[in-house]
Amino acid sequence: MRRLLLSGTAAVGMALSLAACSDPYNPGQRAVGGGLIGAGAGAAIGGLAGGETGALAGGLLGGAVGAIGGAATTPGRPQPGYQQGYPPAPPPLPPR
Numbered sequence: 001m002r003r004l005l006l007s008g009t010a011a012v013g014m015a016l017s018l019a020a021c022s023d024p025y026n027p028g029q030r031a032v033g034g035g036l037i038g039a040g041a042g043a044a045i046g047g048l049a050g051g052e053t054g055a056l057a058g059g060l061l062g063g064a065v066g067a068i069g070g071a072a073t074t075p076g077r078p079q080p081g082y083q084q085g086y087p088p089a090p091p092p093l094p095p096r
Contacts, residue, residue, distance in 0.1 A: 024075065027071045034069050041062050042060070042061055042063065
């Protein structure tokens with residue numbers, strides 16, 4: 001049991017560390033991320049509800065819904081930062 005808990009914790013840690021490597025303004029990356037999250041959640045729920053067959057069906061359905069949802073919810077605004085330019089420098093302080 002301890003070995004299973006340790007490997008599960010390591011897997012979750014690796015998945016969370018890779019979650020920050022995504023561009024939230026890229027619909028392709030959002031579709032892949034949403035699909036992976038949906039497939040994992042669907043497989044877990046399907047496995048609890050219907051065993052092996054339920055896990056397969058839940059993973060497939062959850063992955064499809066997650067991919068569509070991830071691509072559809074991509075923000076339409078431009079990425080903040082360098083593309084819009086930096087704000088102007090503040091005026092110099094008056095001499096004393």
